[in-house]
Amino acid sequence: MTNTALPFWRMPGFRLGIRDQGTVTLGVAAWGLVTGVAMVKSGLSIPLALTMTMLVYAGSSQLAVLPLLASGSPLWVIWLTGICVNLRFVIFSSMWRRHFGHLPRGKRVWMGYLTTDMMFVLFFKRYGNAAPDAEQQGYFWGAATVSWLSWQAASVLGIFLAQIIPLSWGLGFAGILAILGVALSLLVDRATWLATVVAGTAAIAAFALPLKLNILVAIAAGVAIGLLYESMDKTLKQHGGHTP
Known part of the structure; x- marks a missing residue:
């Protein structure tokens, strides 16, 4: 079990987490810049935008709710949209539990705040089938440090440069590409592919x-079909079959 008395920067695996997260830092920073610019362009004041980037720290939900804020949508729609976009972190946290469930609740809350999509992908590519050990918490904190600093630095830069950076640069499209890159990295099995296709189809069909x-x-629609597929797959496996 990890020696929790050690400062996180001295934990085994910390440098490894920094190195792995460093391979995607440019993309994380680009996404942070896009989000910072988008907050100010949507009408938020600089103090509000700075508060949002520090407290929310969730680019996909920020970009999802900003148009709703700008259009004066009801508060319940804004909150529900943010919650739904971040539902994937419920799944992430259930998987982190195997590795970090023994840690104090306060530390797990901080880890939940710092969790990102790419950290999740990188961690489980390296430790997905491994038994919990002392290196994994250090790896998490190393990756989290790089991810948080690169995101916040880029987001703050975007906030202060928003009035200088013209919309003609196509930053909105760059944000879409950044989100798409993260989404594609999470398509690891039939269930996620099916859920993605169904969600995309539903979004287009309900566009009006x-x-x-x-x-x-x-x-x-995506969550429902994904859960249905996994339920059917589990049932068929118990009877010696598998889903197509």
Whole structure:
């Protein structure tokens, strides 16, 4: 078990986490810059944008709710959209539990705040089938440090340069590409592919709904089909078969 008395920068695996997260830092920073610019362009003041980037620290949900904020959508729609976009972190946390469930609750809360999509992908590529050991917590903190610093630095830069950076640079499209890159890295099995296709189809079919409710429809459809597929797959495996 990890020696929790050690400062995180001295834990085994810390440098390894820094090195692995460093391979995707440029993409994380680009996404942070896009989000910082988008917050100010959507009408948030600089103090509010700085508060949002520090407290929320979730680019996909920030980009999802910003148009709703700008259009004066009801608060319940804004909150529900943010929650639905971040539902994947419920799954992430359930998988982290195997490796970090023994840690104090306060530390696990901080780890939940610092968790990102790419950290999750990199961690489970390296430790997905490994038994919990002392190196893994250090790896997490190393990756989290690089991810948080690169995101916040780029996001703050975007906030202060938002009035200088013209919309003609196509930063909105760059943000879409950044999110798409993360999403594609998470497509690891048939269930996730099927859920993605269904969610995309639902988003297009429900595009005419007001207040961007097509986003909620797409999330609900994707989650439902993913859970249904996994349930069917589990049932068939128990009877010696498998889903197509």
